Amino acid sequence: MNIWVLLSYAAWIISILLFGWMIMDAMAVGKQYQEDFLMSSREGEE
Amino acid sequence: MTTATQAAGGGTDRLSLRKVLGPVHVWALGVGIVLVGEFTGWNFSLAKGGAWGALIACWYIGLLYTCVAMIDSEVTSTVAAAGGQYTQAKHIIGPLMAFNVGLYLVMAYTMLEASNAIVAADLIKSFAGETGYADLDVKPFIVLTIAVLAWLNYRGVYATLTVNFVITAIAFAAIIVLFFSVSPFQPGKVLLHKELFTDLPYGWIGAIGALQFGMWYYLGIEGTCQAAEEVRSAGRSIPLGTMSGMITLLIAASLTWYVASGLMPWQYLGQAYTPLYDAAKLTGGGALQAIMFVGTLFAALASANGCINDASRSWFSMGRDRYMPEWFGAVHPRYRTPYRAILFLIPIAVVFALLFYTRLDLVIGFSILSGLLGYTFMSFNMMRFRKLWPLGSIHRGYVHPFHPWTAIILLVLCAAVYFATYLGYSDMLLSIMAFYIVASLWFAFHRYKFVKRGDQFTMPWPRPKGY
Numbered sequence: 327m328n329i330w331v332l333l334s335y336a337a338w339i340i341s342i343l344l345f346g347w348m349i350m351d352a353m354a355v356g357k358q359y360q361e362d363f364l365m366s367s368r369e370g371e372e
Numbered sequence: 373m374t375t376a377t378q379a380a381g382g383g384t385d386r387l388s389l390r391k392v393l394g395p396v397h398v399w400a401l402g403v404g405i406v407l408v409g410e411f412t413g414w415n416f417s418l419a420k421g422g423a424w425g426a427l428i429a430c431w432y433i434g435l436l437y438t439c440v441a442m443i444d445s446e447v448t449s450t451v452a453a454a455g456g457q458y459t460q461a462k463h464i465i466g467p468l469m470a471f472n473v474g475l476y477l478v479m480a481y482t483m484l485e486a487s488n489a490i491v492a493a494d495l496i497k498s499f500a501g502e503t504g505y506a507d508l509d510v511k512p513f514i515v516l517t518i519a520v521l522a523w524l525n526y527r528g529v530y531a532t533l534t535v536n537f538v539i540t541a542i543a544f545a546a547i548i549v550l551f552f553s554v555s556p557f558q559p560g561k562v563l564l565h566k567e568l569f570t571d572l573p574y575g576w577i578g579a580i581g582a583l584q585f586g587m588w589y590y591l592g593i594e595g596t597c598q599a600a601e602e603v604r605s606a607g608r609s610i611p612l613g614t615m616s617g618m619i620t621l622l623i624a625a626s627l628t629w630y631v632a633s634g635l636m637p638w639q640y641l642g643q644a645y646t647p648l649y650d651a652a653k654l655t656g657g658g659a660l661q662a663i664m665f666v667g668t669l670f671a672a673l674a675s676a677n678g679c680i681n682d683a684s685r686s687w688f689s690m691g692r693d694r695y696m697p698e699w700f701g702a703v704h705p706r707y708r709t710p711y712r713a714i715l716f717l718i719p720i721a722v723v724f725a726l727l728f729y730t731r732l733d734l735v736i737g738f739s740i741l742s743g744l745l746g747y748t749f750m751s752f753n754m755m756r757f758r759k760l761w762p763l764g765s766i767h768r769g770y771v772h773p774f775h776p777w778t779a780i781i782l783l784v785l786c787a788a789v790y791f792a793t794y795l796g797y798s799d800m801l802l803s804i805m806a807f808y809i810v811a812s813l814w815f816a817f818h819r820y821k822f823v824k825r826g827d828q829f830t831m832p833w834p835r836p837k838g839y
Contacts, residue, residue, distance in 0.1 A: 330505045337512035341519035345718070348526050352715055355704060364702040366386040367692065369453035369601065370831040 389454060390708035392530045393603040398596045398613020400537035401681060403620050404674035405481075405592030407543050408488060410621075410628045411648050411668040413588035413736065419642025420796070421582030422573040423565075423633040429579070429586030430625050432785065437590035439782035440747050441618040442772035443754045445611035448597035449769030450761075451831060452606035454710070455689030456597040456682070457746055457753075462693065463831065464757050465749075467823060471815045472808060473749055474690045477598075480742035481683035482717055484592060486725035487735045488676035489517040494645070495669050514725045517676060522718050525680045528707045529602050536677050539670040544624060546667025550648060551627045554635070554655050562655060563634030570638065583792040587740045589625040592675070593617055594746070598682040607769020680714065680721075688713040693828040695819065737797055741804045744789055751783040760836035 355364070417426040444457070453459045458474035493513035500508040524532050554562040572579050596614040603609040632647045635654050644650055652664035688710030691700025704711040728735050758775055772778060793801050 328505060330500050330503075330508050334509060334512045337516040341512070341515045344519040344523045348523060348711075348715055351526075352711055355706075355711070359705055361702075363385075363387060364705065365692070365698060367388045367701070367703045368386065368830045369455070369459065369689070369692070370451075 387703040387705060387708070389602050389703060389710070390529060391602055391604050393533060393599055393609065395609045395612040395616070396537055397530075397533035398599050398603060398609050399617045399620070400533050400540050400674075401599055401678050402593045402596040402614055402617035403544070404533075404536040404540040405484070405595050405678035405682070406590055406617075406621055406675070407540060407624065408491065408668075408671040408675040409588035409591060410547060410624050411543070411664075411671045412491060412646055414585060414625070414628065415632060415641045415644055415647040416588075416733075417582035417585035417642075418633070418638040420574065420585070421579040422571070422638045423569050423629075423641075425572050425574075425579040425582040426586075426633065426638075427629055429582040430589055430629050432583060433586035433590060433789070434622050434625065436747065436782060436785040436789070437593055437621070438618060439778045439785070440594050440750060441614050442778055443750050443782065444594050444597050445614045445770045446768055446772045447753065447757055448600050448610045448614075449607045450766055450833075451597075452600050452603075453689070453831065454598060454601040454685040456600070456686065457594065457750065458686050458689055459600075460597075460753055460757075461749060462828060463833070464753050464760065467695070467820060467825075468812060468816060469749065471690070471695050471819070472812060473746055474686050474695060475808065475811055476742040476746040476749075477686040478683050478690075478717070480739045480746065481592070481595065481679040481686070482721050483724060483735050483739035483742070485518070485676045485679035485683065485721045486728070487732055487739065488672045488679065489514045489721070489725045490729045490732055490735070492517045492669060492672040492676070493729070495665065495672065498646075499665065510729060511726055514729060515722055517673065518680075518718060518721050518725065521673065521677045521680055522714055524677065525684065526704075526707065526709060526711055526714050529599075529681065529709060532677060532681060533599075536674050539677075540674045543667045543671040543674060544620065546663050546670075547624050547627055547648070549663055550652060550655075550660065551631055553660055554631055554651075556630070563631070565634045568634065568637050573638065577795070580788065580792050581795050583789050584740065584796060587743070587789065588736075589628075590618075590621050591740060591743055592678070592682075593621060594743075594750075595678060595682040598685040601685075605769075607767070611770035680717070683717050684710050684713040687717060694822045694824050695815070698822075734800070737800050738804060741793065741801060744786060744793070745804075745808070747782060748786045751779040751786070754779040754782075760838070761833070762837060765834060765837065 417429045447460050451459050458470055461473040462470035493510035496513045497508045497510050600606045600610055632651050635651050641647055649664045649668055652660045687700055690696040691698055700713045702712045
């Protein structure tokens with residue numbers, strides 16, 4: 327198999343892994359912390 | 373479930389974006405977004421105005437962006453909040469303008485991100501072609517570019533913009549290397565300006581038509597103010613990073629024009645996709661080509677990276693004020709990034725990039741027009757800002773000179789670019805105007821009832837003059 331074909335497959339796999347990791351992490355954060363806390367930031371606060 | 377105080381770890385019960393950035397990161401954000409325009413895009417101005425028309429566009433639009441940078445620096449040095457011009461509009465003009473400006477920003481940066489992913493993937497395809505594999509599918513590399521950069525942004529702003537600084541500096545150095553490799557101080561040896569230059573090929577109307585493409589030299593420098601909530605000192609870092617970024621871009625734009633227009637005739641340059649890479653092919657050996665290849669790739673990646681940062685901060689700010697669903701206003705408790713806004717904008721960028729990867733001009737055009745609408749707003753914003761909060765009434769980290777002329781000049785320059793856009797892309801201009809009018813109606817009649825009308829103003833500003 328051509329190296330570029332292999333790289334194309336690798337690109338799909340890495341992309342899916344990264345998107346999957348971010349989604350899983352976001353879901354875990356949502357379960358671990360209260361929603362009010364996650365949305366507690368205010369503009370201009372030090 | 374972890375309590376707020378435990379998670380914050382610092383005795384506070386609120387999350388906030390992490391304040392870790394300095395002027396260097398602000399420079400990297402602004403120049404990083406823009407520099408890809410020097411490697412590809414600016415040269416379409418030659419197809420309309422020839423070499424001289426392209427130079428007029430370079431400096432005319434340079435003046436426009438200098439006005440933008442000065443105005444932005446002054447206002448942002450007082451508004452230490454994410455959201456940039458959206459937040460400025462919210463405080464200074466009103467909610468409908470804020471909504472529109474926020475939408476301009478998100479659309480401009482997301483479209484630019486998609487364009488950059490296309491450019492990066494196209495470069496990889498051209499490299500594959502040179503190794504004998506011309507049929508490479510660009511789609512996996514478009515998606516990979518967005519995935520890796522989004523992941524970086526998700527994990528933290530400091531690493532994101534430090535990476536941006538390194539790759540942007542390498543891309544800028546590539547332009548400098550190209551400049552010195554063409555014997556710039558010995559006219560006629562390598563550079564053939566005298567032989568290649570012609571009068572304006574389509575007269576002055578062509579020079580005006582070139583203005584739209586002059587935007588590529590600088591589009592996105594105003595994005596520096598999105599970092600305002602994450603810099604250690606907004607009053608110092610934003611003006612310093614923005615103005616030094618603008619100087620960098622004026623130098624890079626002038627060098628780029630000088631080298632490319634002295635090597636290639638305007639008829640070729642006006643339709644080339646990678647003009648600086650082509651210049652390297654004409655003048656140097658494999659090493660210079662490799663440097664320009666890396667420079668172009670890094671510039672595209674830096675731009676996409678900065679765009680993810682800026683689009684997500686705008687969307688996050690709009691969510692925080694409930695201009696968009698509040699859910700988007702969340703901050704990641706560990707990485708302290710607007711993680712939901714970053715995640716939400718990924719599929720939008722991917723879909724645009726995959727659907728329109730053969731119509732780069734369309735995606736970029738949408739981005740440019742959204743940016744232009746934002747610059748038009750800035751001139752009105754500045755006039756009102758000085759009227760409501762005159763000098764001395766509020767602490768400014770930077771005071772821009774020549775007010776009100778800067779705002780007036782900006783408005784006049786923007787009007788000429790609208791006319792230029794109408795000449796070449798009237799359908800696109802009218803479509804985008806229609807899109808924003810429909811969005812405004814949706815906001816006014818549906819969304820506005822959810823906005824936190826009082827709570828959205830948390831900046832410690834004095835009451836405006838006359839109120």
